Amino acid sequence: MVDIHDSVGAAKQQANPQLALEEAVKAALARIKHKFVVMSGKGGVGKTSTSVNLAMALAGQGAKVGLVDVDLHGPDVPRMLGFSGVLDVDAEKRIIPLRYNDNLSAVSVESLIAGKDSAIIWRGPVKHSVIQQFIGLVNWGDLDYLVIDAPPGTGDEPLTVAQSINDARAIIVTTPQEVSLADVRKSINFCQKVNMAIFGIVENMSGFTCPHCNEMVDLFGVGGGERTASAMGLPFLGRIPFDPRIVACGDAGISFQEKYPDTPVAKAYAAIAEKVMAG
């Protein structure tokens, strides 16, 4: 198992470990074509579900994808990918990401800690270092896409991403209600302040798809994300309906898109992935 504090490996033996880590981050990023951070102002709106399903959809199209879980206090990526193993290091002391399939690998702090219910209690500088290690010290190889799942809000984690990856683009997830949209405007404001380009807005839990007949029912309302995108002059990437099968798939670590390929939700994820590939 990797001890994150020791995983700097070769870099740690350098005179200036922080500089060595930053160089490792630059070298890793040079081998990754596109970087996206999935964020939101509010918790529980579906960032991780969107990150995981977007990563799966891109990988399903043949792209090489890395998924980084920087939701350090609530890391859910391993559960949603069905991972139970822990991260290990290769002979050069680089972290080997956990492999979902030939095209998709991921790292998460959840896969570093033995007792899965342990709480992470880290201050900003430690979080900054861990996130940089998840980019620079992981043996990602050549990737088409790096998808970064951020925690809710505009704290240390998205700030580290913005500062470390100058060509990262934000995908902001919201639900249709006004209370969530108000927080989206804060995320937009954050991106503007830290000079991070916004790729677009996703409206999750937008209407309800009946699992029996696939009929759509208004649940939390529909269209708020699109209206916000339009009002702020940002691209709207699409609506993902509410579908209880997403919860079941996420909890079981099963791919929704593989299990229910012909549903509105699977088509919505595929359409968002197409926009990502086109953009």
Ligand SMILES: Nc1ncnc2c1ncn2[C@@H]1O[C@H](COP(=O)(O)OP(=O)(O)OP(=O)(O)O)[C@@H](O)[C@H]1O
């Ligand atoms: N479109 C949807 N339909 C039904 N359930 C959904 C949908 N999107 C997400 N969920 C469920 O809502 C819950 C929260 O989703 P998720 O963990 O993706 O949100 P999050 O924004 O990443 O949360 P956090 O604030 O913890 O980071 C999960 O149980 C997930 O399965």
